[in-house]
Amino acid sequence: MDSCPWVLNKANLAKFHEEEWGHPVHDDNKLFEFLSLSVLAAGLSYETVLDKRDDLRLAFHDFEIDEVAQMSTEEVEELLSDKRMIRNKRKISAVVCNARVSREMRANGQTLDDFLWSYTGFRTIDNKWLHAEMIPEQTLLSRKISDEMHERGFVMVGPVLIYSFLETVGIVNDHLIDCQARIS
Template sequence: MAAEPADGLVLHADGCPRCWWAGLDPTYVAYHDTEWGVPEHDGRALYEKLILDGFQAGLSWITILRRRDGFRAAFHDFDPETIARYTEADVARLMSDTRIIRNRAKVLGTIAGARAWLRIEERGPGFSGFLWDFVDGAPIQGTARTRGEIATQTPVSRAMGKALKAEGFAFCGPTIVHAFMQAVGMVNDHLVGCHRHGPCAALGRRA
C-alpha cells in the first residue's frame, strides 16, 4: 500500500517517501532507489543511458527499463567500439529483434553516437569528462519540494544537447538530455522529501 500526498511524494508501506514517478512497480522502485540520481562517471555507462533515453522518446521510461536487458544483449552491452563497427547487416538484425524498440532512426543514431563517442574519447578528456564539464564536475543539487517545481529542460541541458548534436549524436534534445542528467546524477532532482535526496547529495559531495 502507498499513499500519494499532493506534493508528489509517495509514502510506501516500508515508511520511505519516494518521488511520485516510482509508483508501486517493483522494477521502477528499485531503479529509483539504487540508480536514479546516483552520479555516474563511467563513459560507457553514460553512453548506454544516453542512448536508452533516446529510445524512450515518445514512450515511457518503464517500457525501456523492462527491456533493458534485451537492449544490452542486442547491442553488445553497449560497447561503443563494437557498435561503431556495425554494418547494414547489424541494422537489419536489430530491426528484427523483438527485445528492443525497432526504430530504424534510433538504431542508426545509436551507431552514429558510438562513432562520436570514440572521437571524443580519442581527443580527450573522454566522454565522461566532456559531459561532466557542463556542470563543472559536480552535480547540481535540486531543491524542489513538489513535482511542479522540477524543470523539464534547463539552459545546461540545452547547451549539452546542442554540443552532443554537433558531435554526431541523435535524439539529444534538451528534454531528453535533462532526463539523462537527472538519471546519471548530474542533477539531483529527487524531491527534497524523498528518502534518496540526501544520500544522492552526499554522493555528489564525495565525488
C-alpha cells in the same frame, strides 16, 4: 512521501529509482548506456526500456562504445526484426551514430565523462524541489549541452531528453527533498 512520484509503485521503476537514478556516473560506457536508453525511450515510458534492458544490453554489446560503433547496417537491420527490441530504425541508428561520435571524442582526447561533467565543474547540481511540478523539462544547461552534442554529431539529443539524461546520471539531482532515495 517515500519516493519521487514518477515511480508509481512499479517494481522495476522503484529499483531503478532507488539504486541508479541520480547516482553520479563517471564510467563512459555506463554514461553511453544511459544516453542510449534515453534515446530508445523517446516517446515511450522509461518503464518500457527498463523492461527490455537485458535484451538491449545483449543487442548493443553491453553498451561498450567501441563495440556499438562497429555495428554494421546488417546488424541494425537484424535488430529491427527482433521482437525483443524497440524496433525503431531511427532510434537504433542513433545509438550506433552516438557510439561513433563518442569513440571519435575519445580518440581526440576527451571522454564522454569529461565532456558532460565539465559543464558543472565536475559537481552535481543539487536541486531542492518540494513538488514534482517544480522540476523543469529542460534548462539552459540541457539546451547548451544538447547544442554542443549536436555540433559534435550526436543525434536525437534534444534539450528535454538531455535534461532527463542529466538527472539519470546524477549530473543533476532532482530527487524531491523528502524522497528516501535522495542523494546528498
